[in-house]
Amino acid sequence: MNDAQSDLILLLSGTGAFLAVASVIGYVLRVKLSPDGSNTTIENLNARINAWWVMVVLIGIAFIAGRVGVVILFAFCSFAALREFVTLTNTRRADHWALAAAFFVVLPVQYYLIAIEYYGLYSIFIPVYAFLFMPIISVLRGDTEHFLMRIAEVQWALMICVFCASHVPALLSLDIPGYDGKNVLLIAFLIIVVQMSDVLQYVWGKLFGKTKIAPRLSPSKTVEGFVGGVASATLVGAGLWWITPFSPLQAAGLALTIAIMGFFGGLVMSAIKRDKGVKDWGHLIGGHGGLIDRLDSVVFSAPIFFHIVRFGWSLT
Amino acid sequence: MKALITRPVATMIVVFARAMTAVRAIWPESGLPKQPCIYFANHSSHGDFILVWAVLPPWIRSRTRPVAGAEYWLATKLKRFIGQDVFNAVLIERDKDKRTGDPIVRMAEALDGGSSLILFPEGTRNETEEPLLPFRSGLFNLATLRPEIDLVPVWIDNLNRVMPKGEIVPIPLICTVTFGSAIRILPYESREAFLERSRAALLALSPKVAGAAA
Numbered sequence: 001m002n003d004a005q006s007d008l009i010l011l012l013s014g015t016g017a018f019l020a021v022a023s024v025i026g027y028v029l030r031v032k033l034s035p036d037g038s039n040t041t042i043e044n045l046n047a048r049i050n051a052w053w054v055m056v057v058l059i060g061i062a063f064i065a066g067r068v069g070v071v072i073l074f075a076f077c078s079f080a081a082l083r084e085f086v087t088l089t090n091t092r093r094a095d096h097w098a099l100a101a102a103f104f105v106v107l108p109v110q111y112y113l114i115a116i117e118y119y120g121l122y123s124i125f126i127p128v129y130a131f132l133f134m135p136i137i138s139v140l141r142g143d144t145e146h147f148l149m150r151i152a153e154v155q156w157a158l159m160i161c162v163f164c165a166s167h168v169p170a171l172l173s174l175d176i177p178g179y180d181g182k183n184v185l186l187i188a189f190l191i192i193v194v195q196m197s198d199v200l201q202y203v204w205g206k207l208f209g210k211t212k213i214a215p216r217l218s219p220s221k222t223v224e225g226f227v228g229g230v231a232s233a234t235l236v237g238a239g240l241w242w243i244t245p246f247s248p249l250q251a252a253g254l255a256l257t258i259a260i261m262g263f264f265g266g267l268v269m270s271a272i273k274r275d276k277g278v279k280d281w282g283h284l285i286g287g288h289g290g291l292i293d294r295l296d297s298v299v300f301s302a303p304i305f306f307h308i309v310r311f312g313w314s315l316t
Numbered sequence: 317m318k319a320l321i322t323r324p325v326a327t328m329i330v331v332f333a334r335a336m337t338a339v340r341a342i343w344p345e346s347g348l349p350k351q352p353c354i355y356f357a358n359h360s361s362h363g364d365f366i367l368v369w370a371v372l373p374p375w376i377r378s379r380t381r382p383v384a385g386a387e388y389w390l391a392t393k394l395k396r397f398i399g400q401d402v403f404n405a406v407l408i409e410r411d412k413d414k415r416t417g418d419p420i421v422r423m424a425e426a427l428d429g430g431s432s433l434i435l436f437p438e439g440t441r442n443e444t445e446e447p448l449l450p451f452r453s454g455l456f457n458l459a460t461l462r463p464e465i466d467l468v469p470v471w472i473d474n475l476n477r478v479m480p481k482g483e484i485v486p487i488p489l490i491c492t493v494t495f496g497s498a499i500r501i502l503p504y505e506s507r508e509a510f511l512e513r514s515r516a517a518l519l520a521l522s523p524k525v526a527g528a529a530a
Binding site: 084086099103 | 483485
């Protein structure tokens with residue numbers, strides 16, 4: 001067993017132990033406070049913990065399966081996220097082929113480019129080629145009603161759900177000296193920091209939250225939750241320096257960056273939900289809502305994290 | 317023997333429909349009737365009955381038959397295989413001159429045989445901007461013939477965007493199938509009153525109509 005594998009197994013078993021503790025707490029809370037299942041907060045907490053188990057197992061399997069496994073997992077995530085996003089847009093009959101192209105051409109091509117590590121093309125394929133050719137396909141049908149809104153919505157859907165999300169598996173293509181074969185741990189670092197930041201913001205907010213930070217966008221988010229959550233997620237990131245190529249201080253700086261990006265990602269996606277008059281993006285994950293509800297902070301932080309690491313540490 | 321082919325094909329169709337639509341069922345609080353019943357739904361796509369069929373619990377699904385137009389489902393070998401063998405549809409000849417028996421009687425016989433039916437009372441696919449076309453008489457005639465049968469309204473939402481008329485490639489979009497509480501025909505209820513009442517019960521399940529009212 002090499003270094004990377006032992007780190008990975010240590011990390012997965014650590015996460016498993018963490019969730020096991022959470023499950024026990026959830027069970028005790030349920031027995032004590034909500035034996036008949038009537039306390040919605042506790043029911044929601046348990047639904048979330050169970051969904052976490054499923055997500056961690058899926059990610060664990062993908063990590064063990066290696067690069068192809070991770071790329072396929074995120075391709076499916078992108079597919080489900082794009083399906084949720086496009087459901088809420090104002091597309092018309094005339095967009096049919098452009099949408100079909102987004103799902104069945106752009107998405108697979110983007111992930112294929114990630115799989116073959118073609119950085120020069122996957123970093124521009126969607127912003128250049130997809131963004132120019134999809135409006136061309138739509139315009140050929142001659143329907144001008146809400147044209148700008150329609151093409152802009154679909155482009156943003158692709159940007160968020162495919163382009164940004166694909167930068168998570170793209171971390172595997174970075175070539176960092178002395179870190180061969182361990183890139184999958186960068187993904188683990190990103191996901192753990194972002195998700196812990198979400199969870200800790202929720203916990204800090206529930207315990208000490210008083211001052212609403214964005215009352216019109218997300219009434220449950222508070223200044224106390226934001227500061228406490230981001231600060232403790234930064235500490236979590238610093239504590240994970242041993243799985244990364246970074247020093248503890250660098251790990252803390254990167255964790256701070258991705259936690260803040262994740263927070264604002266959540267705000268932006270909330271604003272879109274408000275605009276569309278929905279509470280959740282979908283119902284894919286019990287207790288969490290749709291896939292985008294869980295992925296929103298990851299997609300905002302992934303490209304930034306990718307480019308900082310590529311600029312500062314990677315040879316390619 | 318035939319089940320060796322039709323079962324996997326049915327499963328494949330359901331898996332494909334679920335992958336495209338992530339379809340989610342919304343059940344009434346009272347649950348679904350235990351006895352054979354009639355699910356009547358809005359009709360905007362050839363995939364409608366597949367979606368209803370896909371969300372039904374397996375033990376109900378296995379004895380639920382869609383009612384569909386014979387001229388469409390007998391047109392090619394593939395459609396005949398899917399319509400007759402896989403879904404065991406009650407195929408109805410819509411052209412009166414070609415009919416060999418009364419379609420209402422055939423539906424009633426299917427109910428008597430212990431099957432539930434999926435029925436589209438608009439009679440044809442709705443390709444207008446209207447949420448729901450006026451109902452044809454079929455539902456009334458069947459309800460009159462079998463007045464003790466529960467009629468469950470089923471609203472299928474968004475499938476028309478997945479595959480609009482004339483398109484070949486479906487677009488993945490999230491669909492919901494909302495089941496309402498069962499209704500029955502009242503003694504001496506007139507055709508107009510019954511059709512209006514059943515249509516209103518179905519329309520009330522539409523998220524757009526419900527959203528506009530809220």
